[in-house]
Amino acid sequence: MNRTASLLLATLALASACDSKTATTGEASVAAKTATASAINAVANDPADAPTSGAAATATDEANAAPAPAPGTIPAAKAADAAAITARKQVPILCYHQIRDWTARDSKGAKDYIVPIAQFKAQIKMLADSGYHAVLPDQVYAYMTTGAKLPSKPVMLTFDDTDLDQFTVARPELAKYGYKGMYFVMTVSLGRPHYMSKAQVKQLSDEGNVIGSHTWDHHNVKKYQGQDWVTQIDKPTKTLEDITGKKINYFAYPFGLWNEQAFPELKKRGFVAAFSLAEKRDQQDPLFTIRRIIASGYWSPKTLRNNIVQSF
Secondary structure: OOHHHHHHHHHHHHHHHOOOEOOOOOOEOHHHHHHHHHHHOOOOOOOOOOOOOOOOOOOOOHHHHOOOOOHHHOOHHHOOOHHHHHHOOOOOEEEEOEEOOOOOOOOOOHHHOEEOHHHHHHHHHHHHHOOOEEOOHHHHHHHHHHOOOOOOOEEEEEEEOOEOHHHHHHHHHHHHOOOOOEEEEOHHHOOOOOEOOHHHHHHHHHOOOEEEEOOOOOOOHHHOOOOHHHHHHHHHHHHHHHHHOOOOOEEEOHHHOOOOOHHHHHHHOOOOEEEOOOOOOOOOOHHHOEOOEEOOOOOOHHHHHHHHHHHO
């Protein structure tokens, strides 16, 4: 079976699993997420390429220091069309979930979504030692729509689902290298045990990280009808804007699942781009199907680097 067929079958399996969300947290179960973990990352091979040498990447890189224009300030007449956007080289974007050590209760599939702390630190160190510069979504958006310059070897680091370890572990580790990240927040979990508080989300935003919407309780966008758009998108986005004091411009699809019917709904709510996982982009609307790959808990730094090279 080829990769496309495998991804399609796994995605269909995940779609039916999406309804098994944990009632007490509102978060979709890890078991449901792992239904497509292997297929989502199947597009990334593991060639034995040599490491890229270079000094540790920092936010002082000249190109990285230049602020990107806010999405709303880019005139429509200057924005590239879908064909031009699709033709540009994709920016590597990594997706992290839980960052903690594995336990005996973690299934084999769940470990794709759980990166042990030492492994996470080694992965981030590899990025810095290999000369990667962390970029933020406004930079990626400006690059995609206008061809604006990015720093050398850009990579975008994203974190889904509001897990507390993203604040306690990922945040200080990124700061060691001058990196900032994109945090897609699921608002039902705010303030609950093992999840971030509103104050922590605000601190992330105040420190220069970007907060994005990830629905209220991780409900599959492909199943939205009527009031679902208010419950899952409007109210959570307003909550995040109240917390951060900033407009929320970016959205991440739960499970990476999207359909074309979602695009106009997201656009009329003010989103300028949306992030999926490793499935192919929509050729007519690439800004609303920006690809990411899940940084697997099984991946060594070398395997992560090879997957970045192969996938993007």
